[in-house]
Amino acid sequence: MKGHEEKLMRKLFWLRPAFQRHSQWWDWRSCKKRAPLTSTLLLLFFVLLFISLLSFIGWIDLGKYGGYSSQKAIQNFSKKPRNTLEFPLDCTSWNHTNTCPKNYQLSYNRCESFAGINCPEYFRWIHEDLKHWKQTGITKEMVEKARRTAHFRLTILDGKVYVEKFRQSIQTRALFTMWGIVQLMRSYPGKLPDLELMFDCDDRPVVQAKDFRQPGSEPPPLFRYCSDWRSLDIVFPDWSFWGWAETNIRPWRSVLNDIKEGNKRVKWEDRVPYAYWKGNPHVCPWRADLMKCNVTDQNDWNTRLYVQDWVAESQKGYKQSNLGDQCTHRYKIYIEGWAWSVSEKYILACNSPTLLMTLRWYDFFIRGMIPQHHYWPVRENNKCRSLKFAVEWGNNRTEKAKAIGEAGSRFIHEDLKIEYVYDYIFHLLNEYAKLLKYKPAVPPNAVELCSESLACPVDGNWRKFMEESLEKSPSESTPCTMPPPYQPQELKAFIDGKVRATKEVEAWENEYWDKQNKKHQ
Structure with a gap:
């Protein structure tokens, strides 16, 4: 043998x-x-x-x-080859040395054959947000001008992240924004270019375009969570993608799974046939105005509106605030707060048509969504009548209404999954770094950032959500392929199409109320 x-x-x-x-x-x-x-x-x-x-x-x-x-x-x-390299959260070493680990800061050889997926269309707005510096580039002086309102300066150098803190942000916005950037670095170690930026964690944009129309007057590049059509602030995914500890809202992966399961519990046809909103009406006048549209003995505007008292909820253990349990009505209302609201993505994910109130501000993804396809536009200046018509229209055209809800939800679950959030930040930072006309250096007062430096000193929900959103190993694929900038005629056609779709809804609404008025004459 x-x-x-x-x-x-x-x-x-x-x-x-x-x-x-x-x-x-x-x-x-x-x-x-x-x-x-x-x-x-x-x-x-x-x-x-x-x-x-x-x-x-x-x-x-x-x-x-x-x-x-x-x-x-x-x-x-x-068996498909899998990446087995893992970077655990090492608080034992951190507590002894207060030094960031060195094991995940360098690049590793990722197989490029896994690349080739195109980024969602809303990534094209990155080019629009940065076009103001395309001709001049970004100088050290421009960046320093943004310090006036910034909460922190972020520096990436040779694959490491450093932060210089200027002032305390609202709650832990700055902390979880930094956490998200560090998780990006863990997903794509060694792949981010050297750069320096200023970040403002407050709500409303501050870089007004009208202040920089004169030749030689260049706007400071300032990152924040939202902007508007009159401002030049650069939009960046908000902190809540990695958890909002103060309100017990879990990281985005977990929330999406909860909402996905919640969508299965009640079929759209069996949901309560009204428009639902729950939130804090005291943060701005337009939310207080919305509460006038609630059902009363005299009027029913087809809405069911509820006040969210976060203090009371925290005392009850947030039992009535689970986002996965709020997909029970056929229609969901989105209305901005003091600025844009983080609730936007949770509302759109619910498989129910979102009745979206006229926007003053935009975040990084909403510009890619289309009225009548992903959501239903509602007039801000005549809320009650507009909401009542929207629900009447949908309840009489259930197939069309259901399709709008499904399209908006699909956009959130597929085009806004956390992998694309990381890819958006990756491409935004890469395109921004291309504009820098100087070599960044680590500021004297900066400290190195890593998962350990952020998570190990905290406890409670803060630590829990960080561990839950920890990226334990490098991504098995390269970032999605960045789409090209809009050509001027393309951008105009896209915006004009959104305006036409909104105007068409307003025309239907006017016609509906004209008929109602004639009935009562």
């Missing part, structure tokens, strides 16, 4: 050159050019079939050559 085994091994040795030519995919990190998949699989099939036959008739004991059965070998060959 020993002679048969020696003959077999000589045959397999003779096949080795051909086998090696067709098996470059084994070393997936090398990213070499692969042979056609069909020929590779055929060759593997015949080799394994031959070995299995010899094993079956007893000529060879596969256990002697590595301890694998033929079935395990087939499983190993067919």
Whole structure:
């Protein structure tokens, strides 16, 4: 039997050159050019079939050559290579040294063959947000001008992140924004360029376009969570994607899963046939005005509106605030607060048409959404009548209304998943870095940022949500492919189309109320 085994091994040795030519995919990190998949699989099939036959008739004991059965070998060959590199949160070392780990700051060889997915269309607005500095570039002086209102300066240098803090933000906005950036660095280690930026964590934009119309008067590049059509602030995903500890709202991955499960509990046709809103009406006049549209003994505007008392909720353990339990009405209302509201993404995810009040501000993704397709536009200056019509229209055209709710929800669940949030930040920072006309340096008062420096000193929900949103290993794929800038005529056509869709709804609404008025004359 020993002679048969020696003959077999000589045959397999003779096949080795051909086998090696067709098996470059084994070393997936090398990213070499692969042979056609069909020929590779055929060759593997015949080799394994031959070995299995010899094993079956007893000529060879596969256990002697590595301890694998033929079935395990087939499983190993067919298994897609996975990234096994992990970066745990190491608070033990941090508590002893107060020094960031060195194990995840450098780049690793990612296989480029996994790339090729196109980014969602709303990524094109990155070009629009940065176009104000395209001709001049960004100088050190411009960045320093943004310090006036900034909460912190972020510097990325040689794959490491540093922060210089200027003032305390509202709650822990700055903390969780920094956390999100650090998780991006863990997802794409060593892939971010050197850069320096200023970040303002307050609500409303402050870089007014009218102040920089004179030649030689260049706007300071300032990052924040929202902007408006009169301002030049650069929009960036808000802190709540990694959790809003003060309101017990979990990180985005977890919330999306909760809402996805909540969507399954009640079919859209079986949901309460009214428009639902729950929030704090005291933060601005337009929310207080919305509460006038609530149902009373005299009027029913097809709405069901509720006040959210966060203090009372915290005392009750947030039992009535689970976002996954709020997909119970056929229509959801979105209205801004002091500026844009983080509630926007949660409302749009609910599989119910979002009745979206006329916007003053925009965040990084809403500009990619289209009225009558992803949401239903509602007039801000005549809320009650506009809301009543929207619900009447939808309840009389259930298939169309349901389709709007599903399209808006699909946009949130698919085009706004956390991987795309990271990719948006990745491309935004890369495009921004291309504009810098100077080499960044670590400020004297800056400290290095890492997961340990942010998570290890905190506890409670803050620590819990950070651990929940921790990126434990590098991404197995490269970022999505960035779309090109809008051509001027493209952008005009896109905006004009959104305006026409909104005006069409307003015309239907006017016609509806004209008929109602004639009935009562």
